[in-house]
Every structure is written in C-alpha cells, then in structure tokens.
Amino acid sequence: MIKLCIDCFGGDNSPGANVAGALLALREIPDLELVLTGDEELIKKELEGRDYDRGRLSIIHAPEVISCDEVPTVAIKQKKESSLMKAIELVREDESVHGIVTIGSTGALVAAATLRVGRIPGVKRPAFCPILPTMKGGIVGVCDSGANVDVSVRMLCQFAIMGSLYLNCAYGMEAPRAALLNIGVEETKGDELRKSAYPVFRGLDGVNFAGNMEARELLSGDYDLVVCDGFSGNVLVKSTEGACLEMLKKLKRDIYSRTINKVGAFLMKKMFDEEKRFMDYRNYGGSVLLGLKKIVVKGHGSSNDVAVEKCIEQAYRMQTADLTERTSREIESFNASHEDLPN
Amino acid sequence: MIKLCIDCFGGDNSPGANVAGALLALREIPDLELVLTGDEELIKKELEGRDYDRGRLSIIHAPEVISCDEVPTVAIKQKKESSLMKAIELVREDESVHGIVTIGSTGALVAAATLRVGRIPGVKRPAFCPILPTMKGGIVGVCDSGANVDVSVRMLCQFAIMGSLYLNCAYGMEAPRAALLNIGVEETKGDELRKSAYPVFRGLDGVNFAGNMEARELLSGDYDLVVCDGFSGNVLVKSTEGACLEMLKKLKRDIYSRTINKVGAFLMKKMFDEEKRFMDYRNYGGSVLLGLKKIVVKGHGSSNDVAVEKCIEQAYRMQTADLTERTSREIESFNASHEDLPN
Numbered sequence: 001m002i003k004l005c006i007d008c009f010g011g012d013n014s015p016g017a018n019v020a021g022a023l024l025a026l027r028e029i030p031d032l033e034l035v036l037t038g039d040e041e042l043i044k045k046e047l048e049g050r051d052y053d054r055g056r057l058s059i060i061h062a063p064e065v066i067s068c069d070e071v072p073t074v075a076i077k078q079k080k081e082s083s084l085m086k087a088i089e090l091v092r093e094d095e096s097v098h099g100i101v102t103i104g105s106t107g108a109l110v111a112a113a114t115l116r117v118g119r120i121p122g123v124k125r126p127a128f129c130p131i132l133p134t135m136k137g138g139i140v141g142v143c144d145s146g147a148n149v150d151v152s153v154r155m156l157c158q159f160a161i162m163g164s165l166y167l168n169c170a171y172g173m174e175a176p177r178a179a180l181l182n183i184g185v186e187e188t189k190g191d192e193l194r195k196s197a198y199p200v201f202r203g204l205d206g207v208n209f210a211g212n213m214e215a216r217e218l219l220s221g222d223y224d225l226v227v228c229d230g231f232s233g234n235v236l237v238k239s240t241e242g243a244c245l246e247m248l249k250k251l252k253r254d255i256y257s258r259t260i261n262k263v264g265a266f267l268m269k270k271m272f273d274e275e276k277r278f279m280d281y282r283n284y285g286g287s288v289l290l291g292l293k294k295i296v297v298k299g300h301g302s303s304n305d306v307a308v309e310k311c312i313e314q315a316y317r318m319q320t321a322d323l324t325e326r327t328s329r330e331i332e333s334f335n336a337s338h339e340d341l342p343n
Numbered sequence: 344m345i346k347l348c349i350d351c352f353g354g355d356n357s358p359g360a361n362v363a364g365a366l367l368a369l370r371e372i373p374d375l376e377l378v379l380t381g382d383e384e385l386i387k388k389e390l391e392g393r394d395y396d397r398g399r400l401s402i403i404h405a406p407e408v409i410s411c412d413e414v415p416t417v418a419i420k421q422k423k424e425s426s427l428m429k430a431i432e433l434v435r436e437d438e439s440v441h442g443i444v445t446i447g448s449t450g451a452l453v454a455a456a457t458l459r460v461g462r463i464p465g466v467k468r469p470a471f472c473p474i475l476p477t478m479k480g481g482i483v484g485v486c487d488s489g490a491n492v493d494v495s496v497r498m499l500c501q502f503a504i505m506g507s508l509y510l511n512c513a514y515g516m517e518a519p520r521a522a523l524l525n526i527g528v529e530e531t532k533g534d535e536l537r538k539s540a541y542p543v544f545r546g547l548d549g550v551n552f553a554g555n556m557e558a559r560e561l562l563s564g565d566y567d568l569v570v571c572d573g574f575s576g577n578v579l580v581k582s583t584e585g586a587c588l589e590m591l592k593k594l595k596r597d598i599y600s601r602t603i604n605k606v607g608a609f610l611m612k613k614m615f616d617e618e619k620r621f622m623d624y625r626n627y628g629g630s631v632l633l634g635l636k637k638i639v640v641k642g643h644g645s646s647n648d649v650a651v652e653k654c655i656e657q658a659y660r661m662q663t664a665d666l667t668e669r670t671s672r673e674i675e676s677f678n679a680s681h682e683d684l685p686n
Contacts, residue, residue, distance in 0.1 A: 135589045135592065135593050146526055149526065149533055149534035149537075150534045150535055181578065183489055183492065183573070183574060183577040183578070190492060190574065191492035191493045191574050192493055194492075194574075214581055215577065215578040215579075215580075215581035215582035215585060216581040216582060216584055216585030216588075217585065218582055218585060218586070219585060219586060219589045220585075220589070230526070231526060231533065231534050231537075231575060232574060232575045232578045234526040234558065235524065235526075235558040235575045235578050235579050235582070236558075236578050236582050237558075238557055238558035238559040239558035239559060239561055239578070239579050239582045239583045239586070240582045240583075240585075240586040241559055242558060242559030242560065242561060242562060242563075242583075243561070243562060243582070243583040243586035243587050243590070244586050244587075244590050245559075246478045246562045246563070247586070247587050247590045247591070248590070249478065250478050250618070250621075251594065251614075251618065254614055254617070254618070255614060271594075271597055271598060274597070275593070275594065275597070278593075
C-alpha cells in the first residue's frame with residue numbers, strides 16, 4: 001500500500017479540484033491510501049454524495065491556508081495550522097506516509113519541505129524539477145529550476161543524478177539524455193562553474209551525459225534533462241513559458257484581426273485551444289522537489305481535478321519505483337567516489 | 344562627417360548584402376563616409392554599374408575571411424589579413440573612423456574588439472546588447488547577453504548605465520525602464536549577486552530602475568532594458584528565440600495538417616510570413632558591443648542589404664548622439680561615487 005498526503009488548499013480551484021482529483025486517483029489505483037489535509041467541513045462537503053472507498057481515505061483538520069501572496073518563510077512559521085504545514089508534519093512524523101502532493105504556494109512548500117521533511121543523507125540541497133513538453137511530443141525536465149541560486153559543481157552533479165533517477169522512475173526513461181545548460185556547446189564554454197563541471201559530468205555514473213546545451217534547444221526534443229543552477233534554470237523555464245504564451249496571444253490577435261478569416265474562426269479556435277492544452281503544464285504532471293526523504297510533488301496552482309489526479313499518480317509511480325531509496329544509494333556512491341570535489 | 348568601417352565578409356549573403364547595404368546608407372545619409380574591408384576585386388565587382396558618391400566610399404583590401412565555425416581566439420590571431428581584423432585595426436589606428444559594422448563571427452568580433460579597440464577608461468568590461476521586439480510593438484534590450492559570464496555588482500551597474508545611454512542615443516528613449524533580471528520581483532529574491540545589486544541600482548544616476556523582472560516578462564513591453572550577467576542573459580535571449588521559433592513551426596505544422604484548412608492556406612502563409620518578419624532580429628538593427636572606445640555594431644549573420652543598412656544607420660545615430668563620450672562621462676561619475684563597491 002502506498003500512502004500519500006494531499007494538501008487540499010492553496011490552489012485556484014481548491015478544495016474542489018483537490019478532493020475530486022483524490023477520488024479519481026483512489027478509483028484508478030487500488031493500493032493507494034490518501035490523507036487529505038484542510039478545513040474538515042469544507043472537505044466533507046466536497047465528498048458528500050460521492051462514491052469512494054472510505055477505508056482508504058482520511059482527513060486531518062487544518063483550518064488555515066497559506067496563499068501564494070504570503071512571504072513563504074514567514075507563513076510557514078506563523079501558520080502551523082495550515083493545510084500545507086499539517087501535511088508536511090504528517091509526512092515528517094508518520095513513517096507509513098510516503099509523500100505529499102500540493103497545488104499551493106511553491107515558495108512555502110520548498111521552504112517547509114526542506115526544513116521539516118529533511119534531506120536524504122549526502123544530498124547537499126534539494127532541487128526543483130519541472131517538466132516541459134517538447135516539440136517532438138516528448139518531455140524534458142529542468143533541474144534545478146529555482147530552489148538553489150548559488151550552486152557548486154558537487155550540487156550540479158547531484159542534480160544530474162537525482163533528475164536522471166526521477167525521469168527513470170516517474171516516466172520510465174532508460175538512460176535519459178542529460179545536458180548541462182551553457183552558452184555554447186564546446187567543453188571550454190561558459191563560466192567557471194560550467195567549465196569545472198563539464199569534465200566531472202563526463203565520468204558521472206548513472207548519468208547519460210549529452211554535453212552542453214544552448215538554451216534555444218530546450219524544446220527541441222534532443223534532451224531529456226537539463227542540468228543547471230536554479231537561477232539560470234528559472235530564467236530558462238520562465239522565458240520559454242512567457243515566449244510561448246505571448247507568441248500564441250499575438251498570433252490569435254493577428255488572425256482574428258482579419259475579417260477575411262471569419263470563415264476559419266471556428267477551426268482556428270479549436271486549434272488554439274489545442275495549442276494551449278499542449279502548452280498547459282497541468283497536463284504533464286507536477287514539478288517535484290528531489291533529494292528529500294519523502295516524495296514531494298507540486299502541481300500547478302490552477303490545477304483541475306484531472307491535473308491533481310496526475311500529480312498523485314506521479315507521486316505513486318515515484319514511490320513504487322523506490323526513488324528515494326535509489327537516490328540515497330546513488331548519492332552515497334557518488335559522494336564516496338568524489339570526496340575531493342569541493343562542496 | 345561620420346566615418347564608419349564596414350566589414351564586407353563573414354555573413355551568409357556577403358559581400359553582396361554588405362556592399363548594397365553600404366550604398367543604401369550612403370544615399371540616405373549625406374554626412375556619412377564609409378570604408379569597406381574585404382577582397383577588393385569582389386567588392387569592386389559588387390560596386391560595378393552602381394551609382395554612388397565615390398568621394399565618400401573607399402576600400403581596404405583584405406583577402407582573408409573569418410568564418411563562424413572558427414575558434415575566435417585562434418582566428419583573430421592567425422587571420423590578420425581578414426576583413427574583420429583589417430576593419431578592427433583601422434578603427435584602432437585611425438582617429439577619424441568612428442566605428443565598425445559587421446555581420447560576421449560574433450565571437451571573433453567580441454574578442455578582437457575587446458583586445459584591439461580597447462575599453463573606455465573606467466569601464467570594467469564591454470557588454471553585448473541585442474534588441475528584441477516586444478508584443479506591444481516596441482523593443483527591449485538585454486545587457487549583457489553573453490560577453491561576460493562571471494560578473495560583479497559594479498559590472499551590472501555599468502551594464503545598466505551603458506545600456507540606458509545606448510537606448511537613448513540609438514532609439515531616442517527618454518529614461519528607459521531598466522529592470523534587473525531575477526527569479527522573483529521582491530528585493531530579497533535571487534542569488535548573492537542580485538541581492539547585493541538591488542539596493543545599489545535603486546540609487547543609480549542615469550538609470551531609471553524599474554525593479555526586478557522575471558524572465559517571463561521579457562516580451563511584455565513593460566521594460567526597455569534588462570540587466571543581467573552574460574550567462575543568464577544568454578539563456579534569456581536564446582530560450583526566447585528558441586521557444587518562439589519552435590512554437591511557430593509547430594503551429595504551422597498543425598494548421599497545414601488539416602485538409603479543411605486548405606482554403607485558408609494562402610492567408611495563413613501570409614500571416615506566418617509576417618510573424619516570421621516580426622520575429623526576425625534583422626529588422627531591429629544589430630546587437631552592439633558597449634563600453635568600447637569606438638562604436639561596434641554586429642548585425643545578424645543572415646542580414647540582407649536592408650538589414651546591413653539598418654546597422655549602419657544605428658551606428659551613425661550612436662555616434663551622432665555622442666554615445667562614447669557620454670558613456671565615458673557617466674561611467675567616470677559612477678566610479679567616483681561608488682569607490683567602495685568591490686570590483
């Protein structure tokens with residue numbers, strides 16, 4: 001039995017989407033047990049009249065909610081009774097609970113999970129890894145995308161190892177092609193960090209190193225994992241997201257501005273809806289926080305029920321494939337063979 | 344009279360586009376004098392039968408060409424007789440020549456210009472500043488976008504000052520809104536570099552500081568200048584460029600894959616051509632290398648004659664507005680008032 005805790009508040013469609021998503025997952029996965037955190041009355045209202053296996057679902061009351069506008073470090077200290085903090089504490093205290101799924105504040109999650117769930121021994125820093133769709137129909141992960149802005153070669157190596165294991169466990173990828181984000185493909189390119197990292201990456205066990213990658217190749221489908229510091233990873237993901245959305249808006253405006261195109265308007269609408277769906281991160285599962293003792297999945301704030309279900313399935317797959325155990329073993333072996341590497 | 348040197352080789356359409364662009368510029372601007380560098384015979388062939396003011400155009404023979412595939416640092420040492428190096432040496436030696444325009448190798452240009460043209464006194468490092476179109480129809484500059492991967496707060500301040508002056512001189516912007524690229528808008532966000540830079544930026548003379556900007560806002564039109572280290576600047580520009588192009592390709596594929604849309608195909612083609620033109624960097628002038636003693640403009644490698652002309656006009660405007668002199672004064676004043684800032 002896999003047991004997960006679902007934070008039922010903090011998203012745009014909470015708690016409706018969270019509760020409905022939980023029930024969808026329970027129906028799909030027979031050996032799944034869920035604990036929902038949040039205002040008990042509101043959660044019960046969402047459950048009313050629904051058909052589900054009561055033996056596999058429980059509620060922990062949490063009257064407070066941490067919103068995305070709050071300062072994470074302050075919120076996690078002040079709102080001990082929030083749905084997020086109750087979930088975090090449960091995961092921390094209860095050995096039988098394997099992980100947490102939330103669609104609330106990213107900042108609060110990263111801060112709270114890092115502080116309270118704790119790192120796998122030997123992991124320098126947990127890393128945030130979102131998934132983007134590529135133009136070839138596949139996906140690409142970016143690790144780290146914002147949890148760590150000042151990093152070392154050792155940390156980059158660990159991001160590569162953890163990200164590769166994650167893609168293997170959650171998406172069944174054998175030997176994901178891992179690239180180092182850089183400003184040129186040659187080994188000698190980049191800043192001191194990248195130049196020092198390259199030769200170490202080349203000999204990294206458990207990482208299928210595919211060389212340096214320039215930012216413009218992110219969506220090409222030629223790479224499965226992009227390894228970077230959290231600052232440039234954040235720039236990479238957000239500028240890609242921003243450019244795609246702005247481009248789509250502009251195209252839509254340009255097309256609809258022509259009267260001659262009124263005939264094709266319906267067709268165009270359908271296509272634009274499809275493109276939006278293609279670009280919608282909700283359809284690719286959540287981002288994950290790697291390197292912690294328990295599974296942590298963060299869905300998009302605007303997740304609907306299906307998106308929440310996908311995040312739960314993702315957490316389930318990660319746990320079933322024993323991601324945490326495998327990460328622990330590989331990081332230990334990496335550290336043992338790279339004692340000389342500065343921290 | 345403004346005198347510029349045009350490197351006539353190294354682009355996809357060289358020397359035809361370079362020579363034709365030079366003639367267009369001569370026709371447009373009466374007080375412009377041009378020196379073309381490159382294979383004299385080939386250049387003369389391009390000039391044959393053309394009508395132009397011979398008193399304002401001269402040629403310096405340079406039999407070699409540096410291609411974009413060559414290692415810049417090696418090429419600039421070995422190919423002293425190349426059109427680029429001849430142009431660089433002319434700008435260096437001849438006081439009456441105000442700047443250089445090239446559409447050849449970016450790497451070779453940055454290396455050669457930095458080494459041979461020399462920095463304005465007080466400028467820590469020259470910075471590369473390309474221009475991107477925004478979705479509101481304006482433009483946004485990114486400084487630095489790749490010339491300096493390891494930077495200090497002092498360097499970021501200088502990038503902001505030089506970039507602001509450039510946008511004022513070349514595009515007539517009064518008080519361009521300059522943002523610091525960061526992973527969040529709050530003052531406390533980011534790595535050590537950004538956190539230290541923020542308070543200094545707030546009191547920066549000559550810079551209209553608009554706060555931190557997240558990468559997804561680049562094309563929004565809310566900012567005129569984005570200040571960053573060359574690593575994240577490179578990631579920002581290239582991922583934006585990559586995402587837009589991949590998006591456009593995908594849309595085109597999706598549209599054309601539907602038989603029902605055959606009627607609209609012509610209309611769509613026209614629109615896609617327009618979008619491509621909109622995104623085509625050639626239509627916004629070249630990138631510039633700021634902080635050097637002379638004007639340096641780098642046009643897109645695939646520039647045609649009109650694009651080359653635009654680069655020449657851009658260099659002309661920069662010189663007419665006295666960019667180098669003004670940069671020198673503002674940097675001197677910045678350095679004097681920020682002696683305590685680490686280098």
